[in-house]
């Protein structure tokens with residue numbers, strides 16, 4: 001029976017995808033983002049007190065109590081796709097038990113292939129953290145290309161629900177991300193596909209960020225956020241949200 005290290009299960013969340021949903025957080029991430037708010041979730045071998053190693057059946061059982069009041073579940077991290085077979089098991093079991101309409105979403109950094117899980121998920125909330133290869137490497141410690149490949153695969157499959165970018169400083173990098181993702185979606189699935197994809201712009205906040213990274217990160221001013229939001233709207237993303 002496949003298991004995964006689960007750091008937290010929230011039975012009712014309104015911030016992990018559309019509507020009221022259960023959110024399941026898994027330990028371990030293959031990125032090391034400078035602005036990570038939950039750096040304690042990065043180390044795959046860490047075993048914080050709150051962590052339980054659970055089977056997919058146990059996770060679905062926990063979610064079952066909330067099912068009359070939620071429309072689906074979202075699996076997050078860390079990076080949930082480090083546990084792709086487990087993600088597959090949770091989503092396929094949830095659909096068997098609660099019906100095909102019960103939506104299963106992933107919150108992912110997009111660095112790992114989705115092939116295994118695509119048949120059992122409804123979509124992905126995908127982080128695109130920078131538009132330049134070297135900027136992406138410097139910010140996350142990981143290459144950008146696999147993330148862009150995921151944009152293409154998910155857009156073609158009609159499973160790119162929302163793209164998320166953290167806006168820092170003057171907002172220029174976020175501006176470039178919006179443009180790049182827009183082009184990728186158009187190439188992969190046509191201009192209409194952009195209008196079926198949401199874009200969430202997340203204002204960088206220093207709370208929870210490791211001390212050594214604080215100096216190089218700046219909170220964006222309101223006009224930088226507004227400009228990014230306006231640009232995402234002009235590109236045709238729908239809906240565009242800022243938090």
Ligand code: SF4
Pocket residue numbers: 029030031032033035036037038039041042077078079109
């Ligand atoms: S991808 Fe998310 S969990 Fe992983 S290091 Fe970056 S912000 Fe943290």
